[in-house]
Amino acid sequence: MEKGSSLGANEILELIFIYLTEISSLRNYDETIKLLANMGRALTNADRCSIWLVSDDKKTIWTKVAHGVERLTIPMGSGIVGSAIESGQKVIIEDAYKDDRFNTAIDMQTQYRTKSMLVIPMYDNDSNIIGAIQAINRRGEQDFFDKRDIDRLLLASTYAAETIIAAKLEEEITQTQREVVFTMGAIGESRSKETGNHVKRVAEYSKVLALAYGLDSKEAELLRQASPMHDIGKVAIPDNILNKPGRFNDQERAIMNRHAELGYQMIKSSSRPLLQAAAIVAYEHHEKWDGTGYPRSLAGEEIHIYGRITALADVFDALGSDRVYKKAWDDQQIFQLLRKERGKHFDPELIDLFFDNLETILEIRDTFKDSYLKDVNEDYSKEYMIKVLGAYGTKAKDCGATSFLLNKNTVIDAGNLINTLDVDSVDVETIWLTHSHLDHIVDIAYIIDNFIHLRSKSLKIVGLSETIATLKKHFFNDAIWPDFSKIHLSNGLPVIVYEECSLQKEYKLSNNETLRAFQTDHTVVSCGYVYTKNDNAILITSDTLSLDGMFNELQKDKKIKSIVVECSFPNRYKNLALESKHLTPKLLFEQLKKLKRENIRLYINHIKPMYKEEIVSEIEQNRGEFTVKILKDEDFIDFF
Numbered sequence: 001m002e003k004g005s006s007l008g009a010n011e012i013l014e015l016i017f018i019y020l021t022e023i024s025s026l027r028n029y030d031e032t033i034k035l036l037a038n039m040g041r042a043l044t045n046a047d048r049c050s051i052w053l054v055s056d057d058k059k060t061i062w063t064k065v066a067h068g069v070e071r072l073t074i075p076m077g078s079g080i081v082g083s084a085i086e087s088g089q090k091v092i093i094e095d096a097y098k099d100d101r102f103n104t105a106i107d108m109q110t111q112y113r114t115k116s117m118l119v120i121p122m123y124d125n126d127s128n129i130i131g132a133i134q135a136i137n138r139r140g141e142q143d144f145f146d147k148r149d150i151d152r153l154l155l156a157s158t159y160a161a162e163t164i165i166a167a168k169l170e171e172e173i174t175q176t177q178r179e180v181v182f183t184m185g186a187i188g189e190s191r192s193k194e195t196g197n198h199v200k201r202v203a204e205y206s207k208v209l210a211l212a213y214g215l216d217s218k219e220a221e222l223l224r225q226a227s228p229m230h231d232i233g234k235v236a237i238p239d240n241i242l243n244k245p246g247r248f249n250d251q252e253r254a255i256m257n258r259h260a261e262l263g264y265q266m267i268k269s270s271s272r273p274l275l276q277a278a279a280i281v282a283y284e285h286h287e288k289w290d291g292t293g294y295p296r297s298l299a300g301e302e303i304h305i306y307g308r309i310t311a312l313a314d315v316f317d318a319l320g321s322d323r324v325y326k327k328a329w330d331d332q333q334i335f336q337l338l339r340k341e342r343g344k345h346f347d348p349e350l351i352d353l354f355f356d357n358l359e360t361i362l363e364i365r366d367t368f369k370d371s372y373l374k375d376v377n378e379d380y381s382k383e384y385m386i387k388v389l390g391a392y393g394t395k396a397k398d399c400g401a402t403s404f405l406l407n408k409n410t411v412i413d414a415g416n417l418i419n420t421l422d423v424d425s426v427d428v429e430t431i432w433l434t435h436s437h438l439d440h441i442v443d444i445a446y447i448i449d450n451f452i453h454l455r456s457k458s459l460k461i462v463g464l465s466e467t468i469a470t471l472k473k474h475f476f477n478d479a480i481w482p483d484f485s486k487i488h489l490s491n492g493l494p495v496i497v498y499e500e501c502s503l504q505k506e507y508k509l510s511n512n513e514t515l516r517a518f519q520t521d522h523t524v525v526s527c528g529y530v531y532t533k534n535d536n537a538i539l540i541t542s543d544t545l546s547l548d549g550m551f552n553e554l555q556k557d558k559k560i561k562s563i564v565v566e567c568s569f570p571n572r573y574k575n576l577a578l579e580s581k582h583l584t585p586k587l588l589f590e591q592l593k594k595l596k597r598e599n600i601r602l603y604i605n606h607i608k609p610m611y612k613e614e615i616v617s618e619i620e621q622n623r624g625e626f627t628v629k630i631l632k633d634e635d636f637i638d639f640f
Helices: 009-024 029-044 079-087 104-110 147-191 198-213 217-229 232-236 250-267 273-284 305-319 331-340 348-356 358-367 372-380 422-427 438-454 465-474 548-556 571-580 585-592 609-622
Strands: 046-054 060-066 073-075 091-093 117-123 129-138 385-390 403-407 410-412 430-432 459-463 496-500 506-510 513-519 527-533 536-540 560-566 601-605 628-630 636-638
Touching: 029 046, 029 060, 029 129, 029 147, 046 079, 046 147, 060 079, 060 129, 073 079, 079 091, 079 117, 079 129, 117 147, 129 147, 198 217, 198 305, 198 348, 198 358, 217 273, 217 305, 232 250, 232 273, 250 273, 273 305, 305 331, 305 348, 331 348, 348 358, 403 506, 403 513, 422 438, 438 459, 459 465, 465 496, 513 548, 527 548, 536 548, 548 560, 560 636, 571 585, 585 609, 609 628
Parallel strands: 410 430, 430 459, 459 496, 536 560, 560 601, 601 628
Antiparallel strands: 046 060, 046 129, 060 073, 091 117, 117 129, 385 403, 385 636, 403 410, 506 513, 513 527, 527 536
């Protein structure tokens, strides 16, 4: 058939047969889409054919295939094709330049002259538009598209839509599988209280070593995705063994060592390549090159390369990370051990490759390092965040009492440190107390009790003079709990030191952080705090009945943009709230009517968990025009 001639019925059937035969032999979705674009171009006698897809955020459309040009991306609804996608209507245009919707910028960009055009939207199985197929510039005696061309292009459009749906479904399945593997691996680590990014680092180290060893990129990527499952068997190990802060006895060690076999048994029956690889990693990452490892005492190349690589990646990262039973080693100690274990614990070739690629490995460690502040900045991309460690008015199942993490080293109140910070509580250097009630001080005892052996600095307890006196007399008094101010760390420093603070005095936490106490209204002497960072501040009232102290602070300090206010009881317990000097929703919002500033974000905490649903409902009924966020454990507060 000569270029530009019209297609007869037999030629159309022959074209369809040729293309569909070729398509049926393809297994690659991208190749199939390209072939369908070629088919659409041939069937409509078009000069070009493009397949456009709607982006996941539905803000743009982009060309999956575009004859004669590189990938194009335009805003959703832009141009004739965007209009067709937005409206869901088929479009035939004889001269694009006479249509106001046509985007001439694309022709200017591609140095092409668009004239006639045919656009057919494509749908998924739920009738949602996922893109469009577009034929441009019909060739031949008739230089515009007609209804017959629509019918012909519909065939290519239907196949293209089905291919795109299938490709997306397969990608979603694969992605889900990867996420499940990673999440399961992370669960295994989190149960043992290990570092949050441990599995990420081991995965990335494993890929670097796999490529250096000579595995192809596909297999190296498979190992990267499988290696997070190396300790999945730990989910079956009892907590009292998994998190023991000292050495195991022989019986405990035997139980702990079972996690490799248990992990293998969990996933060995899967036919999925990813889970098959994960089963190997789980089973063999504790085997040693000299045959002294477990569970099967394999030696040398009897150990699968996946197991040998993950073993090295895992040990390197574990040595460099804080754990419940040890502090991290410094790099020179780690490197010395790895060299010593060359040919014993580890494949000697892999040790050599490790040091050949040390710069890349250390870059990975730095990228995924375990730093609270780094994680906050990466996850929230904002500097002005504090973390709510405990949000409730008492301890209950899945509910922690009041505590706020201002930065890595500083907290306000200590109601819920051990459950949220765990070993990272070792980094806490100063606890500022609002008052002496148990739900605000209790975890001072437990972070010391659990991690005194890891501490190298005294824990400073700061509060009003009456609060400090109460702690000394009624809590850390050798009767209720040991007097830790008389007990010393291994370096001779006292475990606890006390410091009294004064109302309205500005205390410097760092070069750009300050804390100021103000008086609140409770059954014991109490205060709230204004935390300022650069030019932004947040006010935390703690337990109080009257909000007058808060209003005074808001009037004089325009930096305050967020406030955290308690609301402990439902309205039916008004008398109890008044007697215990706490707030109900009605008492809270009656006082907040005095709030004159409109730029304040309102956060509510200290809800008693047993009344949570009732209080939340009453807050909604009483809040008026206020926008309110109810805090929960491990929320972040943005006070920018």
